Amino acid sequence: MKPGADVLIIGAGIVGVACALECARVGLSTLVVESHMVGGGATGAGMGHLVVMDDSPAQIALTQLSCALWKELQPDLPGSVEYDACGTMWVAADHEEMAEVERKSHIYSNAGIVSEVVTGRKLYEYEPNLRPGLSGGLRVKGDAVIYPPTAAAWLLDQAIHKGSKFQKGQAVREVHEGGIVVFENGDRLCARTVVVATGANATKLVPGIALKPRKGHLIITDRYPGHIRHQLIELGYLKNAHQLTQDTVAFNVQPRRTGQLLIGSSRQYGALDSRIEKSITAKMLERAFWYLPHLKDLLCLRVWTGFRAATPDKVPLIGPAPNPVTGRPMEGVWLATGHEGLGITTSLGTARILADRLVGNTPSIPWEPYEPLRFSLQKGPIP
Amino acid sequence: MSGEPKRASLLIVGSGPAAIAAAVTFARYADPSEQCLVLDEMSTSGGQIWRSGSTNGLAKYWLDGMSLPNIHRKQGQVLDVLPQKPGVVFQSPNGETQICLGNDLVLATGARERWIPFPGWTLPGVVGMGGLQAMIKTGLCVANKRVVIAGSGPLMYPVARSVQKAKGKLLLLAEQASFAKLANFTAHLPAYPEKAFEALGYLAKLWKVSSPVGTWVQQAGGEGRLEWVQMTNGKKSWRMECDYLATGCHLIPNIDLARMAGCTIEKDRVKVDSLGQTSRSHLYAIGECTGVGGAERAIAQGIVAGLAAAGQRELSHHQSAALPRWERFVQLLDATFSPRSELLDQIREDTIVCRCEDIPHGKIKPMSCWREAKLQTRLGMGPCQGKVCGPAAKALYGFEPDFPRPPFQPLSAQALFQMYQSENQES
Ligand SMILES: Cc1cc2nc3c(=O)[nH]c(=O)nc-3n(C[C@H](O)[C@@H](O)[C@H](O)COP(=O)(O)OP(=O)(O)OC[C@H]3O[C@@H](n4cnc5c(N)ncnc54)[C@H](O)[C@@H]3O)c2cc1C
Ligand SMILES: Cc1cc2nc3c(=O)[nH]c(=O)nc-3n(C[C@H](O)[C@H](O)[C@H](O)COP(=O)(O)OP(=O)(O)OC[C@H]3O[C@@H](n4cnc5c(N)ncnc54)[C@H](O)[C@@H]3O)c2cc1C
Secondary structure, eight states, rough: OSSSSHHHHHOOOOOOOOHHHHHHHHHHOOOEESSTTTTTTGGGGGGEEEEOOOSOOOOOOHHHHHHHHHHHHHHHHOOOOOOOOEEEEEEEEHHHHHHHHHHHHHHHHHTOOEEEEEEHHHHHHHOSSSSSSSOEEEEETTOOOOOOHHHHHHHHHHHHHTTTTTEEEEEEEETTTTTEEEETTTTTEEEEEEEEEOGGHHHSTTTTTSSSEEEEEEEEEOOTTTSSSSSEEEEEHHHHHHOOOOOOEEEEEOOTTTSSEEEEEEEEEESSSSOOOHHHHHHHHHHHHOOGGGGSEEEEEEEEEEEEEOOOTTOEEEEEEOOOTTSSEEEEEEEEOOGGGGGHHHHHHHHHHHOOOOTTOSSSSSOGGGHHHHHHHHHOOOO | OOSSSSEEEEEEEOHHHHHHHHHHHHHSSSOOOOOOEEEESSSSSSSHHHHOOOOOOOHHHHOOOOOOSTTTEEEEEEEOOOOSSEEEEETTTTEEEEEEEEEEEOOOOOOEEEEOTTTTTTTTTTHHHHHHHHHTTTTTTTTTOOOEEEEETTTTHHHHHHHHTOOOOOEEEOOOOOOHHHHHHHHHHGOOHHHHHHHHHHHHTTSSOOOBBEEEEEEEEESOOOOOOEESSOEEEEEHHHHHHHEEEEEEEEEEHHTTTTEEEEETTEETTTTTTTTSEEEEEEEGGGOOOOOOHHHHHHHHHHHHHHHHHHHHHHHHHHHHHHHHHHHHHOOOSSHHHHHTTTOOOTOEEEETTEEHHHHTOOOSHHHHHHHHOOOOOOOOTTTTHHHHHHHHHOOOOOOOOOOOOEEEHHHHHHHHHHHHOOO
């Protein structure tokens, strides 16, 4: 089969459409295929916090690059994307967590990210509705919030504007060496490079990759402008999010441009259906009430779930896919997935790295930490 | 949360005619030790129709029955239906949530008004028909106010009477259904003498009011408030100045709880067998949530389900012989009062479809399904969660709305927390 395009991207989530825009921008002929609709997967379920995370050097590098790219785009974003430079407040409940504030602020300043250590009364000047008696926090002014589904739709529009093609309504059933995709209806297409950007679903097309769905619950309230001003996250969040096996909940509440509050967050492995789980949701609310006591009285409108695509080291998979049998790179098949709870943020950095690598440019940050073969090469062939 | 689950032999959600008939019949025919618990948001029984003051003999007979000693009534909101057993999570007006369990659960959740958006429908002064009736009842003064009633379905007549009784100036009572459809309806009416008599009763009171058929609202207008409506009959249009426009396009079954409970739904109604049993065991559905057919049908269904729940299977079967006739009436109503295509075509780019989020038709039109429209335009994301715009979007664009799930109405985070916690303990 002759390649019909330089790049064929499967999935119009935020990662897929960001990749399409970057590929089109560097002059590659690009086609995006999507089974349902743009931004209808994890992208339509996530919080949309654009945040620099300091979990590992690779994570800082990618989130920092990505946040900078979002900032560059910001003047062009339409109002529907609801970009809001509200910043993040990492909340420290006690002295132990205050020590974490110091450590975190250090890491940020080494990376060139401005943050402000907030103590005592100042915390309540920023966030009067937090419970009394908290120790302080770390304010990261540069972080922001967007509304992901419309951001994805806009990125796709930009890609189409730059010549990218878009096709929706047919799911891809198989992906083969040589850049071949087979659709559910039996149709086939070929491209020089196929990019699998189907989020948590990627294991269906490329079996054996180190990816697991990690379920999360969210609750949205009615409009209460000003109730909180920053995205508020407990510092215990890091301890919780690190847990790779247990179900965890953490205080993570976001102010939306609409004046609504988006209440998170939970993390579960092994939960594969989208059902609302009562015990987890109750725990999540209880945690949020502890930090924001007045939250109890606010009216809630809807509860939903979504799936993050999690890798063992919490860093995404960007690059050639491992062959399920040999563990060696598949010819003409790449991955762009595994973004866990950060894919809205890191979509832009991912796309930049992917496009640079495809045309042989050196990415502006080291790309090796995101190389999908890092797992299969360690383990050898996957049985 | 208030401790132990509340238990009853029969648990009924709703207290309209269907629910009341089921409760009273159960109370009369079951063992006197068996209790029936009726849950309803409203402070008084009667549902949509009897609450608003209709005190005919039939209503009085059944409402009086509610004082039987083994019928208990609790005011509050049903937040969720339990997935495993016949039971619900219930919230009292003071905010307390509680699990209520029964041997059988009856859903009698009624119907709601269908709105088809037209230019100007969101102006203050444009109200739903049930809404106007309720407002008059709770003290809205329409005396000497000019009122136009324009919509579809039998609900218009009691509303017209309420306006008359409250001394409002009823300028027009317009039915959108065509003359041919109404002629067909009238031809079938003798098979439903109770309905024919009711219709004659209204006719006797309303004959002086101009009551055109095949006539509908094209547009409503005014500076910040309703000042005029533009009517049409397809051939000519005219404007009328008025203070209130009551509108609505027949009713649609309220099936949220039943869908949530996993009951089979067919043609937007809860599917039931001849005894009112849904696809889920020990779970019955009666009244308008199984199809819009009026109070007499709802009562007939309530009697059948009440007998079945009381263990009187034979009597129940016997009584169920009355139901097929009413099923045909439901279909007759649906066929007669379905919105004409002109109602769907007169919408403009800037006509608001989703009132909670202010989303105009022009933004929704390019979307491919409900979920895409929701994610990209915020359609249905507001406090009503698609209760109003969902049916409109279905009529206008063929979108199948979301699968409903709690919270069905905006609910405080505290109540939501309690709901999850009590359900978690119960399972
Ligand atoms: C930042 C943000 C703000 C938001 N604000 C609001 C708001 O203000 N109001 C509001 O109402 N919503 C809001 N949402 C939520 C939004 O409605 C949905 O985005 C959310 O993804 C949950 O989906 P859902 O509730 O619409 O549909 P769901 O019922 O969760 O279903 C989603 C899709 O999954 C499919 N599905 C469901 N169950 C299964 C299954 N078991 N197997 C396979 N497929 C299944 C359904 O068919 C459907 O297509 C917001 C979302 C975001 C990201
Ligand atoms: C609860 C929750 C909160 C989150 N909060 C944040 C946050 O605050 N900040 C942040 O940066 N990130 C957050 N995330 C993470 C973020 O939402 C995801 O990382 C991101 O959306 C992933 O995008 P994606 O394009 O990889 O996947 P998706 O959005 O899932 O897109 C995949 C697309 O592929 C399509 N597809 C799948 N299979 C096929 C097939 N076989 N053929 C054709 N098409 C197919 C799907 O229909 C879908 O459109 C959160 C996630 C969750 C669940």
